[in-house]
Amino acid sequence: MKILVAVKRVIDYNVRVRVKGDQTGVETANVKMAINPFCEIAVEEAVRLQEAGKAKEIVAVSIGPSQCQEVLRTALAMGADRGLLYETDAELQPLAIARLLQHAIQKEQPTLVILGKQAIDGDNNQTGQMLAALLGWPQGTFASKLEFDGNQAIVTREIDGGLETVALDLPAVVTTDLRLNEPRYLKLPNIMKAKKKPLDVVPAASTGVELASALKVLRVTEPPRRSGGVKVASVQELVDKLRNEAKVLS
Amino acid sequence: MSVLVVAEHDNQELKSATRNTITAATQLGGEVVVLVAGQGCGAVAQAAAGVAGVARVVQVEAEHYAHPLAEELTPLVIAHAGNATHVLAPATTFGKNLLPRVAAQLGVMQISDIVRVESPDTFVRPIYAGNALATVQSSDRVKVITVRSTGFDAAATGAAPAPIEQGAAQPAFGKSRFVRHQLTKSERPELTSASIVVSGGRGMGSADNFRLIDDVADKLGAAVGASRAAVDAGFAPNDYQVGQTGKIVAPNLYIAVGISGAIQHLAGMKDSKVIVAINKDEEAPIFEVADYGLVADLFQALPELSTALSR
Numbered sequence: 001m002k003i004l005v006a007v008k009r010v011i012d013y014n015v016r017v018r019v020k021g022d023q024t025g026v027e028t029a030n031v032k033m034a035i036n037p038f039c040e041i042a043v044e045e046a047v048r049l050q051e052a053g054k055a056k057e058i059v060a061v062s063i064g065p066s067q068c069q070e071v072l073r074t075a076l077a078m079g080a081d082r083g084l085l086y087e088t089d090a091e092l093q094p095l096a097i098a099r100l101l102q103h104a105i106q107k108e109q110p111t112l113v114i115l116g117k118q119a120i121d122g123d124n125n126q127t128g129q130m131l132a133a134l135l136g137w138p139q140g141t142f143a144s145k146l147e148f149d150g151n152q153a154i155v156t157r158e159i160d161g162g163l164e165t166v167a168l169d170l171p172a173v174v175t176t177d178l179r180l181n182e183p184r185y186l187k188l189p190n191i192m193k194a195k196k197k198p199l200d201v202v203p204a205a206s207t208g209v210e211l212a213s214a215l216k217v218l219r220v221t222e223p224p225r226r227s228g229g230v231k232v233a234s235v236q237e238l239v240d241k242l243r244n245e246a247k248v249l250s
Numbered sequence: 251m252s253v254l255v256v257a258e259h260d261n262q263e264l265k266s267a268t269r270n271t272i273t274a275a276t277q278l279g280g281e282v283v284v285l286v287a288g289q290g291c292g293a294v295a296q297a298a299a300g301v302a303g304v305a306r307v308v309q310v311e312a313e314h315y316a317h318p319l320a321e322e323l324t325p326l327v328i329a330h331a332g333n334a335t336h337v338l339a340p341a342t343t344f345g346k347n348l349l350p351r352v353a354a355q356l357g358v359m360q361i362s363d364i365v366r367v368e369s370p371d372t373f374v375r376p377i378y379a380g381n382a383l384a385t386v387q388s389s390d391r392v393k394v395i396t397v398r399s400t401g402f403d404a405a406a407t408g409a410a411p412a413p414i415e416q417g418a419a420q421p422a423f424g425k426s427r428f429v430r431h432q433l434t435k436s437e438r439p440e441l442t443s444a445s446i447v448v449s450g451g452r453g454m455g456s457a458d459n460f461r462l463i464d465d466v467a468d469k470l471g472a473a474v475g476a477s478r479a480a481v482d483a484g485f486a487p488n489d490y491q492v493g494q495t496g497k498i499v500a501p502n503l504y505i506a507v508g509i510s511g512a513i514q515h516l517a518g519m520k521d522s523k524v525i526v527a528i529n530k531d532e533e534a535p536i537f538e539v540a541d542y543g544l545v546a547d548l549f550q551a552l553p554e555l556s557t558a559l560s561r
Binding site: 011013016017019026093094095098118120121122123124125126127128129130131132133134137138139140141142144154157158159160161162163164165166167168169172177178179213214215216217218219220221222223226228229230231232234235236238239241242246248249 | 376384495
């Protein structure tokens with residue numbers, strides 16, 4: 001089985017994000033960037049399937065500026081075999097991303113595509129579902145467990161209220177939730193080895209894929225700040241305040 | 251001109267987030283039509299018909315709609331979106347699984363998690379775990395939107411019933427099958443619609459100690475939540491998780507116990523009306539957003555709180 005995984009470069013999750021003064025977006029200059037945590041889980045799952053003898057080859061794909069090669073190198077150091085970057089400086093929306101991934105899939109013909117359920121920048125949670133739609137494939141979103149039974153993927157999904165298990169005919173698209181696995185730490189020899197693995201860079205504009213967006217960001221603003229309140233000295237004082245001041249308890 | 255709302259339900263009950271979505275739909279102008287697809291879902295269609303603001307309910311029954319598989323529902327939603335200007339669903343795992351597939355099939359963008367309607371084509375949505383708000387304008391002919399329920403009040407029930415029509419099913423997709431559910435059984439209110447939520451964090455120390463949270467929640471008729479740290483440590487099931495990667499809640503009262511207040515967690519609860527924090531570390535960032543903070547050992551404070559609430 002050949003697996004394609006998608007990886008996105010985002011602001012590191014430990015960075016406190018700041019909105020730009022001109023309201024055009026958030027500050028990204030001189031900010032630490034990293035692989036999106038959910039994408040990292042996707043790569044880890046693919047590598048585990050390869051280690052278990054279920055996958056033959058793993059192709060990691062990223063879309064964005066030249067620096068996305070860094071997150072592809074991370075994926076290669078984790079165990080992916082090849083990298084592919086669709087290079088563009090444009091801010092693409094999930095539909096355009098899904099169309100570019102579809103382009104890669106038509107070329108690579110994988111049996112399974114694993115993506116993170118969402119990127120922690122736009123918090124859209126769309127690309128995997130859109131890709132499945134474009135391909136006409138089944139989708140197993142928010143996966144916390146992935147198994148195989150013949151020509152089916154058995155996906156346990158995190159849903160509101162508990163878990164749901166679905167059986168999907170392969171080929172299929174799976175998106176990862178947090179509890180699917182815990183990604184490995186990179187070892188220095190693997191980081192060195194990753195530098196020699198093949199990584200193709202293709203200009204996104206050369207693919208002929210429709211990349212235009214019908215969505216315009218008018219402005220990005222700070223959310224209203226909550227100001228801290230008061231400290232209370234005891235449980236009794238807390239209950240009094242909740243009953244008589246905040247009036248949220250009867 | 252119409253706005254199509256895809257109802258979330260389990261064939262028995264209309265999920266309350268659908269009513270918040272209906273409120274958002276009424277702000278767009280145009281007739282609000284609710285699509286109820288399921289198997290044996292007549293009670294749900296009736297409940298939807300009684301929600302204020304609904305002009306019409308379309309009920310579609312088929313075996314392949316018995317469970318809400320996105321692959322099956324997508325062609326059905328598209329078939330009923332014919333002259334709709336907007337297609338809406340709650341931004342729950344149901345809506346998030348379904349609407350991107352619908353949008354891509356229609357060749358349009360999807361707008362996730364809106365918290366405000368500025369105009370029929372302009373919406374506000376949180377990005378970066380709620381650390382920024384983006385105002386976005388769509389020029390798509392049909393706008394496909396998931397609605398964050400904390401941004402809109404739930405539409406009232408008990409309105410004069412709207413007409414219910416029976417709609418035709420689409421052929422089954424068939425490449426994906428429902429296998430089973432393992433749902434958390436709870437007598438408590440649903441986390442996302444409860445008026446009081448009591449959440450525990452890593453400070454709870456163990457799954458057993460969550461009983462202290464349960465006691466307080468039972469006295470208050472509250473739902474129980476947890477931080478991602480508590481879930482990762484195995485103290486609470488994942489569907490208790492409140493935060494960027496879990497559930498987004500905005501109850502009247504949110505009590506955070508033994509939760510330090512990581513950005514990730516604040517993203518899920520900072521729109522609550524009143525926030526209480528109980529933590530032994532007075533430097534914990536949770537106190538920066540709490541209306542009432544109590545610096546105390548939770549193992550003493552929780553039993554005391556439970557007793558005080560009985561009085």
